[in-house]
Amino acid sequence: MDDDSLLHDFIAESRDHLSTIERDLMALESNTEPDLVNRVFRAMHSMKGGAGFLSLTSINAVAHRAETLLDQVRSGRMTPNRPMIDLLLEAADVVASLVEQGREGASTDVTAICARLDAMMHAQAPAAAPVATTGPMVNLTGPQPWAQALAVPEAALHGRDTDHPLLMGLRFPATGSAPLSPTITTNLKASGEILALTHDPSGAWVVVLATPMPVEILVSLYDLPEEAVAPLEVSAPGAVAPAPVAPPRVVAAAPVAAPVPVAVAKAPATSSAPQATSPAASTDDAANTVRIHVTILDQLMTLAGELVLIRNQQLIAVNQASIEQRAQIQRLDAITTSLQEAIMRTRLQPIGNLFSRFPRVIRDLATKLGKKIALQANGNEVELDRSILESLADPMKHLVRNACDHGMETPERRLALGKTESGTVTLAAWHEGGQVNIEIRDDGPGIDPQRLKAKCLEKSLKTAAELAAMSEKELVRLILLPGFSTAEQITDVSGRGVGMDVVATTIENLGGTIDITSRLGHGSTFHLRLPLTLAILPSLIVECDGNRYAIPQTNVEELVGLDEHEAASRIESAGDQEVFRLRGHLLPLVRLDEILKRPKAFTARDRSDIGRAHRQDRRPVTFAVVRTGSTPFGLIVDQVLGTEEIVVKPMHSALKKLSSFAGATVMGDGSVALILAVEGLAAHAGVEPDRSEAEDQHVSDQDREAQTLLLFAGGNDERFAVALPLIRRVERILLKDIQRIGGQEFIPVDGQPTAIIRLEQHLPVSPTLIEGEEAFLLLPKHLTRPVGLLAGRIVDTISTAVTLTTEAMPNSLLLGTTLIDGKVTLFPDLYRLAGAHDPAHAPAKAQRAANILLAEDTAFFRQLIKGYLEGLGHHVTVAHDGEEAVEILGKQTFDLLVSDLEMPRCDGWELARRVRQDLQLDLPTLAVSTLSDPKSIQRALEAGFDRYEQKMDPPRFTVAVDDLLAGRIGRPPLVNGKEQPRV
Amino acid sequence: MSESATLAVDRQFCTFHVGGQLFGLDILDVREIVDLQPMTPVAHAPGAVSGYVNIRGSIHLVLCLRHLLGSNDDTPVKRRLVVLKPRVVESCALLVDRIGDIVTVPGDRIEVARGGMVADPALVAGVCHLDGNLLVVLDPRRVAATIGG
The missing domain is CATH 2.40.50.180 (CheA-289, Domain 4)
Structure with missing residues (x-):
């Protein structure tokens, strides 16, 4: 084996060690169980050894010192405390970064960290053992055979509390390699001082307790047989046992803290699965696992895919086959299916791999933010496709950070609110409905909808009317809007206003969804639902223009079929958008064939063209109600063929920019089908979230047909x-x-x-x-x-x-x-x-019939307004847009121009400008529009209109016309075509 | 690599016809030639993209050389797909009118294409005069690059 491959092996192994060392170190803070200490020690030790062999001197130096420090802990000469754990974590970080640098990192200067490790070593050593296990030992004896020679440190014996005069030996039956149950240790500490805890040869735990309690009470308290509790005496005064350097049986004297699970607050994430595996199991694992490069797995996956295709072709041919062939084909079928499943499983990884990163994140954040936060992780064993797991890392980190920052009060505030001092962030994962569910829950203050509203208004992300119409649940989703951040103060932890939208997008790109629930004062929950794997996607297969397309099942909510009558009567248009009223809600409809036909994103004109083109269709319509984020829409297809599990292939890199497709797949018959990207389709068709929610009781913002x-x-x-x-x-x-x-x-x-x-x-x-x-x-x-x-x-x-x-x-x-x-x-x-x-309602006829030019593109309003004006006794000439109005104004004179604002070719603003500047006309002008926002009004007045009225208010309109015709316009006269500044 | 650069090494080209013109690709860039199969059109893709096709279990993008080379000849022919090696261009096949022979040419006979010789000199790696016929050698990477990606 050459040096390079040794280095690779070393790096790979070190990564493994480092991935567990962090968690173990943190657990060490509250728990000095020998297995744990040994595991950390061994990890450091083997990294030190490997680094020494490969002459990676800097890794070797750091690992060596960390190992030495850990050895002190292992032998009981030092008790791990927070500064020590912090330093060891830092050392692990240094080693991790050096490992990643490989050879280049060999000569990195690590004297600083080494010096601090040395200092810790020396600072701790003398003061280290609060209960000196290093000092002289005293032998105690009792009446029971197992209590003949129990060694306790002399210092502990004499230093015990005067309230604990009695010395008792308690023998708890063997529990295998498991530690003493946390309940017992907690109770023991409550009933006295533990002077020694030993494992006797039979595997039972023997505790030497200094206590005020007599035998009978201890017997009943711990539910032990009488012979398992023995009053002890110092065997021979002065007969001091030789002080062993590392007493083999004395596991840990003082900090017999509650070991492993339950102790959530102090030992973050100790419930994680990998830790739960006993040492025996883990060595077993190591012997039975092989490292395989991901590309090989991907290749296997592709080959299995090909095999599936051949299998499918065989199945099609099965009808013509003989009986023997049929049996073989069936076998081929079964084996191929199992093979595919097995290969698929190789891509799955437990989510614990991801969860295990968070104890450190939370610990660091809690320190930084001055909060007390504990982490609880459930469901570490739930498996997910590794590519999803990787993509999930950043969004999860963001959510966890948010939970700590926004989602958690300071300890003082928590106490004041009557909550526990320490907040809890809970991560949970479970399978449900063929999806992986992940929950990030905090017990902090929750999300305040009122504050969200205020923020939204402040940032003009939504209007007050829109906000008023939103349910609490919708309000909470506002935090997913781009550019949104509610942190009062921008911290470096969160609150930059980028993030939650990115989180939402990432989750959606993975084919997942995000749900937010929040109870004010009680905390918030982010619920992610993700597909198990990206490689295989249950999909709805539809047909459009003779081609098949797949829609990921996660995007599909329901299918709706309309016969030709329903299609004709129930597909309406709201503005330029075709809509269908589904159970009281307006659902925008998007025609897949029209999307496929038009390479460019729809314009308003496209949409109204489509609406018009299909208005006369007398055909049944089938659509799938699909959803991305919070915007459902109906996707009209020619035919729904069924559902199928498809193997997803990414789009060719040259076609990645096509936002309408998420990938491609090979169907059972060997042909290729495209996978639709629902989000991309929505963007292409210009489906807006607001439009679907907007009530059709009011005319939309723009003058639409x-x-x-x-x-x-x-x-x-x-x-x-x-x-x-x-x-x-x-x-x-x-x-x-x-x-x-x-x-x-x-x-x-x-x-x-x-x-x-x-x-x-x-x-x-x-x-x-x-x-x-x-x-x-x-x-x-x-x-x-x-x-x-x-x-x-x-x-x-x-x-x-x-x-x-x-x-x-x-x-x-x-x-x-x-x-x-x-x-x-x-x-x-x-x-x-x-x-x-009632003549009181009738508008008074104008004194004098005026000549009025009306520029309005929408036929309905043209007639409506013309009707009003004629009703007032005026002569009306109509122009269909600004351009035509300019032409007419060039030929005729008028007493008044009434113009719409939103028009094709030349809009109202442009028209007013041209009237004033190009034509230099001084005629009174009145803008009428359905736009009512101050900005449009301001723009209209700036462009040169004298007045501005709403289209739907005839009485005011009449007054405005009268005023303008009577010269009550309050506009400064034009001088050389330029408006005089008002003084 | 020890061979001298001046020594003319024979090169082999897989030749094919597009719009009446003879083109070639270095045989080392070609994985295989397959019959035209039903293609799945990809909406919104550039015009030169004929669609996706499944070639032995993996999806390939088909580029129409007629379109890329600006040929408006649409006489029906037995069209074939020239599948490029994945290391040359990611899963891609070129749609050609008709497949020709494999020709072996001494390397020094490949000339630099001059303007006016072919429709789009940017796609051409070189030209070579065969017996009364001009072989235009295409650069597959540049051909693929015309559609982006």
């Missing part, structure tokens, strides 16, 4: 529609409550007599038909007097683009008619109806 309409039925199933934003409320009324006063019907609504308008009173339609006792009253917004429109039945609310025609049924009280779902639908003009019903 689609309007939200309230459909209702009058008589003879005649259909009517009003724009939902114009309605304040829909009130359910009882017919018996209607009162007649003169020719007018009234009903009390909110304690106010509200006039009822029946459509048939003003329009040539059949009388409103009311089934049963109930009817509905539509209460319009923005009216000075309470008026309601009577509707017999509410049909639906839909979101759709409408183009109104006035030709079919010209009537001044109708905005127009259109076809919705194949039915003629009438759009009554609520305000003119109210005006016709």
